[in-house]
Amino acid sequence: MAIFIDQISKRYGEHIVVNRVSLEVGEGELVVLLGSSGSGKSTILRMVAGLIIPDEGRIVLHGKDITALPPQKRGLGFVFQNYSIFPHMTIAENIEFGLKIRKISSPERQKRSHRLLDMVGLSGLGSRYARELSGGQQQRVALARALAYEPNILLLDEPFGAVDTKTRIQLRQSLKTITRNVGVTTIMVTHDQEEAFELADRVAIVNRGRIEQYGLPSDIYYNPATAFTAGFVGDINTFEGRIKSCGKERCEIELFEHWLVYRRGPHSFQPGQKVFYGIRPEQIRVSLLEPEKHENGIFGIIEKSTFLGDITRYAIRLNNNRLLDVQLLNYLFLDGMVMPYELNEPVWLIWSQASGMIVPSDEACEQHPSVFCA
Amino acid sequence: MKQIRTIQHKISSWLPAGFLLLVMLPLILLPLASVFIYAFKGGLGNLVLSLTTDDVLFAIRFSLIIAFATALVNAALGTYAAYVLSKTRFPGRTQLGIILNLPVAIPNVVVGTSLLLLWGPIGLFGQALEPMGLQPMFTPVGVLLAHIFVTFPYMLGTIKPVLDDLETTYEEAAYTMGANRLQTFFHVVLPALKSGLLTGSLLTFAHSLGEFGATIMVSGNLRLRTQTAPLYIFSQFEAGNIQAANSVAALLSLISFVLFSIIIYFAARNSRK
Numbered sequence: 043m044a045i046f047i048d049q050i051s052k053r054y055g056e057h058i059v060v061n062r063v064s065l066e067v068g069e070g071e072l073v074v075l076l077g078s079s080g081s082g083k084s085t086i087l088r089m090v091a092g093l094i095i096p097d098e099g100r101i102v103l104h105g106k107d108i109t110a111l112p113p114q115k116r117g118l119g120f121v122f123q124n125y126s127i128f129p130h131m132t133i134a135e136n137i138e139f140g141l142k143i144r145k146i147s148s149p150e151r152q153k154r155s156h157r158l159l160d161m162v163g164l165s166g167l168g169s170r171y172a173r174e175l176s177g178g179q180q181q182r183v184a185l186a187r188a189l190a191y192e193p194n195i196l197l198l199d200e201p202f203g204a205v206d207t208k209t210r211i212q213l214r215q216s217l218k219t220i221t222r223n224v225g226v227t228t229i230m231v232t233h234d235q236e237e238a239f240e241l242a243d244r245v246a247i248v249n250r251g252r253i254e255q256y257g258l259p260s261d262i263y264y265n266p267a268t269a270f271t272a273g274f275v276g277d278i279n280t281f282e283g284r285i286k287s288c289g290k291e292r293c294e295i296e297l298f299e300h301w302l303v304y305r306r307g308p309h310s311f312q313p314g315q316k317v318f319y320g321i322r323p324e325q326i327r328v329s330l331l332e333p334e335k336h337e338n339g340i341f342g343i344i345e346k347s348t349f350l351g352d353i354t355r356y357a358i359r360l361n362n363n364r365l366l367d368v369q370l371l372n373y374l375f376l377d378g379m380v381m382p383y384e385l386n387e388p389v390w391l392i393w394s395q396a397s398g399m400i401v402p403s404d405e406a407c408e409q410h411p412s413v414f415c416a
Numbered sequence: 417m418k419q420i421r422t423i424q425h426k427i428s429s430w431l432p433a434g435f436l437l438l439v440m441l442p443l444i445l446l447p448l449a450s451v452f453i454y455a456f457k458g459g460l461g462n463l464v465l466s467l468t469t470d471d472v473l474f475a476i477r478f479s480l481i482i483a484f485a486t487a488l489v490n491a492a493l494g495t496y497a498a499y500v501l502s503k504t505r506f507p508g509r510t511q512l513g514i515i516l517n518l519p520v521a522i523p524n525v526v527v528g529t530s531l532l533l534l535w536g537p538i539g540l541f542g543q544a545l546e547p548m549g550l551q552p553m554f555t556p557v558g559v560l561l562a563h564i565f566v567t568f569p570y571m572l573g574t575i576k577p578v579l580d581d582l583e584t585t586y587e588e589a590a591y592t593m594g595a596n597r598l599q600t601f602f603h604v605v606l607p608a609l610k611s612g613l614l615t616g617s618l619l620t621f622a623h624s625l626g627e628f629g630a631t632i633m634v635s636g637n638l639r640l641r642t643q644t645a646p647l648y649i650f651s652q653f654e655a656g657n658i659q660a661a662n663s664v665a666a667l668l669s670l671i672s673f674v675l676f677s678i679i680i681y682f683a684a685r686n687s688r689k
Contacts, residue, residue, distance in 0.1 A: 120592035140593035
């Protein structure tokens with residue numbers, strides 16, 4: 043285990059920004075802290091860096107307790123959101139800064155800075171200044187600078203925040219390749235879910251100073267541990283309901299108007315327990331035929347369709363006047379239409395009983411009102 | 417019809433500036449012009465003569481040296497004070513900041529008398545220094561002390577805003593790369609202060625050059641010892657040597673004008689960046 047964060051907390055006056063957070067990161071792993079603004083994710087990162095001192099808890103790096111060490115002595119690399127390239131030094135001098143502090147000789151420094159410039163795709167631009175480069179290029183410099191002295195860990199604080207979308211995607215892909223090649227243990231902070239899922243080996247969902255869930259992107263997406271995570275990652279249709287029964291093979295849940303849905307697999311819910319049942323828009327298919335016995339389904343009327351290029355989103359009006367979000371891949375384009383169904387046509391919405399999420403109802407509304415109390 | 421409107425437009429666009437000039441004429445422009453007129457009154461030959469007497473040469477040289485030394489000392493002191501006030505947190509920080517800016521609010525003459533009271537023969541420090549044979553008052557050291565005191569807020573006021581605006585992430589970046597506070601200051605913070613230091617130094621220099629109130633008190637106005645250029649001008653006026661006084665006044669005005677033009681030029685260049 044490369045990094046062990048042990049119950050760290052940070053308080054500013056009455057406001058608890060980080061609340062007893064624990065996390066472990068494996069050697070060479072890329073972990074992403076995903077959360078919205080104010081969730082405390084940047085504070086956690088800065089405590090690992092030593093830029094903020096935790097009020098309690100400790101940080102262990104390769105078995106050594108570094109909680110009391112200043113940032114200079116932690117041997118880490120940090121990439122800031124605003125790049126922070128020193129404006130009065132050339133790019134090469136910026137990259138060599140960490141090496142100069144470590145008293146590496148000038149020819150060796152130059153060799154390394156050339157190699158790093160090549161690695162981040164900025165060969166030959168060493169004598170330029172920050173103001174002559176684009177945002178994306180500056181971010182590459184920041185990365186090269188942080189990796190120059192071969193740090194133990196690489197920390198990135200919303201590194202692609204200030205860049206346009208296309209550049210973001212390019213930088214993302216470069217980052218993954220570079221960190222893989224260098225083999226450095228990395229922790230990154232972002233609010234962008236797609237970015238987190240593309241880059242991370244594991245994702246930690248951060249909410250109000252706590253880690254809601256920590257695991258593989260697919261685990262978080264399909265098996266959210268909390269109501270917050272279910273609503274935060276991706277889109278989801280939610281229904282209030284009550285557990286009718288939970289056996290070894292599957293659970294039976296009663297939703298509005300005695301509509302029953304099933305969820306395969308063993309669960310530990312009690313009969314009569316109030317829950318939220320969720321199904322994601324891309325997990326639903328549209329059909330004129332009734333659902334089979336092994337499927338879940340509901341009847342509805344197509345009220346709206348939005349063409350988004352690769353997908354089409356549908357808003358389906360259900361019997362209880364609710365709208366269901368459905369997302370279909372635009373697989374076929376025939377006779378000037380993407381789908382053979384028309385507006386106001388009654389259809390069946392069907393999904394597998396292996397899909398769907400059950401989340402206990404008590405905290406759901408409080409944790410994520412926009413999704414669960416709409 | 418169009419011609420009249422064009423003429424009217426021309427007049428109306430020049431009117432505000434013209435009115436300003438009219439108001440400024442008796443306040444600033446005419447007095448300044450009179451200095452130069454009187455300086456040239458006896459002819460160019462006389463002007464050169466009055467600018468090359470021993471007293472004048474000493475006074476100008478002394479003023480320039482004091483101004484230069486003041487700028488140097490205040491550059492170091494001002495940077496240090498700005499750094500402490502801007503980057504460190506301690507109780508009473510705001511109050512200290514106000515106190516350090518006080519010299520601007522105190523009449524320069526009062527600064528002079530306060531220094532005399534502290535360092536003079538009957539002063540607290542003065543009494544302690546007397547047995548060692550040291551007496552800073554009525555010496556060039558005393559003049560330097562007075563100038564440092566009086567011009568310090570100008571340096572502080574120029575550098576501190578630059579430090580305040582400097583993003584902390586630059587320093588944090590340096591820390592994460594292994595640099596300690598001192599290394600970070602020299603390699604990251606100081607270079608960013610270059611323009612502020614230049615402007616501050618020029619400002620301090622210019623103010624020191626024209627300093628009168630505190631200087632007349634602490635220097636004793638001893639010619640060829642502690643007499644600065646402004647003091648010389650004053651003495652000559654008192655003695656009735658109008659032409660001599662105005663010659664040096666004209667020269668001093670010219671130097672100050674050049675200095676402030678440079679300051680304004682750099683300030684404009686920085687704001688454009």
